[in-house]
Amino acid sequence: MNESGELRDGLMDQSAAPRRVALIDRDGTIIVDKVYLRDPDGIEFAPGAIEGLRLLRDAGFALVLITNQSGIARGYFDAARLEQIHDRLRSMLAAEGLRLEAIYVCPHGPDEKCACRKPAPGMVTSAMRDLGFGPDEAVLIGDSDADMGAAAAAGVVGLRVTSAGKSAGAPADFLEAARRARVLLAEREGGQAGRN
Numbered sequence: 001m002n003e004s005g006e007l008r009d010g011l012m013d014q015s016a017a018p019r020r021v022a023l024i025d026r027d028g029t030i031i032v033d034k035v036y037l038r039d040p041d042g043i044e045f046a047p048g049a050i051e052g053l054r055l056l057r058d059a060g061f062a063l064v065l066i067t068n069q070s071g072i073a074r075g076y077f078d079a080a081r082l083e084q085i086h087d088r089l090r091s092m093l094a095a096e097g098l099r100l101e102a103i104y105v106c107p108h109g110p111d112e113k114c115a116c117r118k119p120a121p122g123m124v125t126s127a128m129r130d131l132g133f134g135p136d137e138a139v140l141i142g143d144s145d146a147d148m149g150a151a152a153a154a155g156v157v158g159l160r161v162t163s164a165g166k167s168a169g170a171p172a173d174f175l176e177a178a179r180r181a182r183v184l185l186a187e188r189e190g191g192q193a194g195r196n
């Protein structure tokens with residue numbers, strides 16, 4: 001499944017360990033959904049987002065953002081503005097000791113029938129190809145039917161959180177999803193070790 005040679009971090013000898021990848025939706029999942037966010041200063045982390053991302057990082061997950069941004073197709077903002085937003089997001093995360101391994105964006109509208117707009121699995125399959133991991137080495141965490149659809153279409157387990165910012169005072173669902181992701185992958189890896 002991993003045709004390309006993959007990079008592993010050097011924290012410990014992981015030569016026999018599978019990868020762990022968290023595919024993470026942006027709006028309503030790790031940041032409050034502002035609906036077509038077009039201002040870098042409008043980024044606000046969702047409850048539990050930083051704690052959950054740290055938990056995933058500490059459990060060895062690569063953090064990969066996969067986000068539908070049809071605001072580009074709709075003309076609400078352009079790709080350069082989205083780049084500024086993601087630069088700011090990266091620096092806000094860096095201030096928390098967190099790093100995204102990659103960001104995948106679908107800039108298309110719902111009528112364009114592209115392969116990347118969730119619930120299509122295109123961003124997930126691109127990440128698998130680019131980063132060298134298989135469906136059972138990943139989880140997808142998101143807040144929408146489209147997220148869960150993309151996960152199912154790619155054969156990846158989807159973990160759903162309550163949409164941050166849409167229900168006031170939402171609990172730290174991202175943290176809970178991160179905990180479940182850690183347990184799930186540990187169980188799966190244990191099962192693989194035992195299979196031999």
Ligand SMILES: [Mg+2]
Pocket residue numbers: 025026027028029142143144
């Ligand atoms: Mg979302």
Ligand SMILES: [Zn+2]
Pocket residue numbers: 106107108114115116117
């Ligand atoms: Zn697309």
